[in-house]
Amino acid sequence: MRHSAAVWDYRAAIEHTKDWNGMDQVVLRNPQGASARVSLHGGQVFSWRNEQGEELLFTSSKGIFKPPKQVRGGIPICFPQFGNCGSLEQHGFARSKVWTVDDNPPPLHPNDSHGKSFIDLLLKPSEEDLKCWPYSFELRLRVSLAANGDLALTSRVRNIDGKPFSFSFTYHTYLSVSDISEVRVEGLETLDYLDNLRQRERFTEQGDALTFESEVDRVYLSCPNAIAILDHGRKRTYVIRKDGLPDVAVWNPWEKKSKAMADFGDEEYKKMLCVDGAVVEKPVTLKPEQSKFKIAINGRQANETSSPKTTRLQRTQPPGKAYLETATHKGIAAFFIPTKEKTVQALPSMLMLLNPSPCYRHSPDDYRRRRSDGTYLTAKMVARIEVRNPNENIIYHFGESKVETTAGDDEVNLGSTTLPEFTQGKENTTSLEIETSVNNELIEDGIGSKILDQFTSKKLKVDMDVKTSIGIGVEGVKTGLLGVEVLCGGVTLKETNNEMPRCIISTLKCIHRVKWGQESSPAE
Numbered sequence: 323m324r325h326s327a328a329v330w331d332y333r334a335a336i337e338h339t340k341d342w343n344g345m346d347q348v349v350l351r352n353p354q355g356a357s358a359r360v361s362l363h364g365g366q367v368f369s370w371r372n373e374q375g376e377e378l379l380f381t382s383s384k385g386i387f388k389p390p391k392q393v394r395g396g397i398p399i400c401f402p403q404f405g406n407c408g409s410l411e412q413h414g415f416a417r418s419k420v421w422t423v424d425d426n427p428p429p430l431h432p433n434d435s436h437g438k439s440f441i442d443l444l445l446k447p448s449e450e451d452l453k454c455w456p457y458s459f460e461l462r463l464r465v466s467l468a469a470n471g472d473l474a475l476t477s478r479v480r481n482i483d484g485k486p487f488s489f490s491f492t493y494h495t496y497l498s499v500s501d502i503s504e505v506r507v508e509g510l511e512t513l514d515y516l517d518n519l520r521q522r523e524r525f526t527e528q529g530d531a532l533t534f535e536s537e538v539d540r541v542y543l544s545c546p547n548a549i550a551i552l553d554h555g556r557k558r559t560y561v562i563r564k565d566g567l568p569d570v571a572v573w574n575p576w577e578k579k580s581k582a583m584a585d586f587g588d589e590e591y592k593k594m595l596c597v598d599g600a601v602v603e604k605p606v607t608l609k610p611e612q613s614k615f616k617i618a619i620n621g622r623q624a625n626e627t628s629s630p631k632t633t634r635l636q637r638t639q640p641p642g643k644a645y646l647e648t649a650t651h652k653g654i655a656a657f658f659i660p661t662k663e664k665t666v667q668a669l670p671s672m673l674m675l676l677n678p679s680p681c682y683r684h685s686p687d688d689y690r691r692r693r694s695d696g697t698y699l700t701a702k703m704v705a706r707i708e709v710r711n712p713n714e715n716i717i718y719h720f721g722e723s724k725v726e727t728t729a730g731d732d733e734v735n736l737g738s739t740t741l742p743e744f745t746q747g748k749e750n751t752t753s754l755e756i757e758t759s760v761n762n763e764l765i766e767d768g769i770g771s772k773i774l775d776q777f778t779s780k781k782l783k784v785d786m787d788v789k790t791s792i793g794i795g796v797e798g799v800k801t802g803l804l805g806v807e808v809l810c811g812g813v814t815l816k817e818t819n820n821e822m823p824r825c826i827i828s829t830l831k832c833i834h835r836v837k838w839g840q841e842s843s844p845a846e
């Protein structure tokens with residue numbers, strides 16, 4: 323049965339239960355029927371289901387569910403060491419210890435609890451732990467499930483020892499995927515990584531996205547805060563947003579290593595991918611104080627009609643035909659062509675990066691003037707879009723684009739403009755600068771003061787809506803134009819200093835469909 327979020331009792335939605343070994347576990351539920359299960363063994367989230375009841379985390383069918391052996395799957399916490407570079411057991415001891423429920427944790431930001439089911443866990447070292455790692459600490463973990471089904475893990479490490487200590491940390495996240503050969507990871511392109519399969523030698527990622535054809539065991543360094551994992555087979559996109567975790571570890575054992583692992587099925591490597599928010603390259607050195615690490619993950623379906631500020635993956639044509647898919651994650655909007663047709667490569671065909679900062683070039687006094695007959699707004703918004711086409715054999719045709727910009731929750735008009743049509747050549751990048759403005763536009767007094775306050779405190783959010791159309795050309799064959807709407811924004815002026823606006827794409831209308839190598843024909 324579904325419940326409205328307004329009457330949902332989040333506290334009552336937390337169930338304390340036991341697994342079949344008698345180990346305590348906690349089940350979190352949201353009003354729409356999504357759930358997360360956390361074991362006190364390892365503080366490990368080992369199940370996360372969406373509102374359709376689909377499991378989003380991988381757990382090995384041969385998993386050993388008995389302490390001290392941890393289950394292979396879910397989200398083990400690796401602390402105070404990741405991997406085997408240190409004096410401790412592989413991935414540290416936190417994942418194999420029994421944690422306790424923390425009834426009275428130090429407060430976290432209200433966003434970490436408001437409108438969410440959550441549980442706080444605590445790990446303190448035992449006498450035995452102190453013998454192999456002689457530092458007193460408190461490791462806290464809050465696992466929360468939001469009303470929209472998003473899962474978040476927030477960890478805090480407190481040094482309660484007299485001396486500083488160093489540690490590494492990862493959320494070793496086993497994502498469930500349809501088939502590893504249908505998966506790509508975006509957000510790691512052009513970054514340096516340490517390759518665990520080559521004695522941690524440093525390389526630079528050359529691909530436009532990470533795809534999988536053999537064993538991968540890497541730590542990507544200084545990564546953006548949002549990484550997208552696109553599962554074409556299941557038409558699902560996971561977006562991992564991380565905070566305090568500069569690195570991302572990526573692991574798939576592939577065939578040979580799978581057969582060598584006792585707690586992993588021979589073929590199970592096809593169904594999983596580990597993508598971990600991590601701090602590995604430069605371990606944290608903590609004085610007697612606290613540090614904090616957070617990941618939030620969502621896993622959205624192609625046809626999901628959720629809030630517009632989320633990631634979507636859309637299939638606009640039935641299988642067997644060429645079709646455009648669109649996917650987005652924070653700061654990046656991408657169009658790509660799936661591998662199914664074989665005649666074209668599956669590469670990100672275009673990336674649009676939008677950065678509306680700085681949005682205002684004038685001081686607040688300049689841009690808003692109060693006159694006797696009302697409040698008038700004068701403002702300018704500048705955005706830069708970079709269109710990249712890394713393909714060797716695909717050309718993009720963009721129709722005329724209509725751009726509208728607004729500010730704040732009241733969607734105050736910041737002006738509109740039109741960009742001329744253009745063609746994006748093979749392996750080419752086009753930079754577009756978009757400027758819109760309003761001059762002495764009458765607005766409500768209340769809205770004017772609100773915008774001024776939010777501008778001064780840098781809490782103002784600016785949104786941009788681009789309506790355009792896109793067609794593809796491959797070897798002289800052109801598709802018709804597909805209407806596309808790109809919405810970017812949702813980030814405050816303050817956040818634009820270190821974060822890109824979020825973008826979502828939705829297709830407006832499919833005019834033509836084609837089969838590669840054939841003439842285009844009108845859509846039904």
Ligand SMILES: O=P(O)(O)OC[C@H]1O[C@H](O)[C@H](O)[C@@H](O)[C@@H]1O
Nearest residue numbers: 405412413518539571572573596
């Ligand atoms: O077998 P585990 O100790 O759980 O480790 C599983 C994997 O975790 C990480 O991804 C490491 O980088 C890999 O080298 C390791 O094989």
